[in-house]
Amino acid sequence: MNERKPGQSWHDMGGSSFGEIPKEDHDFAIWEKRVDALLVLSSAKGHFTVDGLRRALEDMGENAFENMTYYERWISAINQNLIEAGVYTIQELGDKMAEVKQRGQTYGSAQGGEA
């Protein structure tokens, strides 16, 4: 029974009966570790808290949980919080993404950050 009570959000999963637990695990890729570091450093700067992160994650809804990986959801939530905090604008993000995309077809060729 996975019916939710009134007022119960999708992320409040305790008590539902989803199926067998998948046991696959994976080593974290460098881009995932960078997302993790971005959260820690942005929080340390006081731009948002873990509650801000969770609010954005929960607002993404159940489809995002099914269709995006863990750190994909995190970078989306971090970005949303940083724009809301006024650290950079959505225009600056768009310009930067267009610039980075020109560097190459793979993460390795586009990643920067070595300087």
Added chain:
Amino acid sequence: MPHDGHDHLSSSGHPFRKDNDTPLTYWQLMEISVRELMITKGEFSSTEINKQIEIMDARTPANGSALVARAWSDPEFKKRLLKNGAEAARELGFDIGPMHLIAVENTEHVHNLIVCTLCSCYPRNLLGFPPDWYKTKEYRSRAVKEPRSVLEEFGLVLPAEINLRVHDSTADMRYIVLPMRPKWTHEMNENDLARLISRDSMIGTSIIGSNP
């Protein structure tokens, strides 16, 4: 994603990261862009990012194992650990941050299991990154409803007379299981004990077994 192994080495002598050779995804593009914007804005440097990654990489279940082995070896330390987990962990030099850490003790009558039903809160300062299954909806949903069948999926059949306590973590409050010390280890020193203590035994999905 599959583990690439070490059979393909780049010219630098290091294994290629398969992840870096696959087509750039939208979210990876966003990560690169956010990171570079933050650096350009002077929020932090690429060195600070690398440093933070190193800090997180250094956090492995070995930290938790050292904590548990100390508690098994030193009754006074164990008392302090059960009273205030964060303070006791700091005694061993572990950075726990501002969060509360509660150690829950397995005994002959009680077994403990930790979960985060709302998200993925985990004692990462002591155990490193959580396993993927800890973050799945299957584990999160069922650990609080049918924990015994969850444990059976991990190969742990808990006798009916043992009380099972499930602890739901929050952003500010993390749990770690203090596993029960097997009697056959009574002559072992702290370092040897630490090697016995698995990550899953500190989550509660496993116990320290019989003498191998």
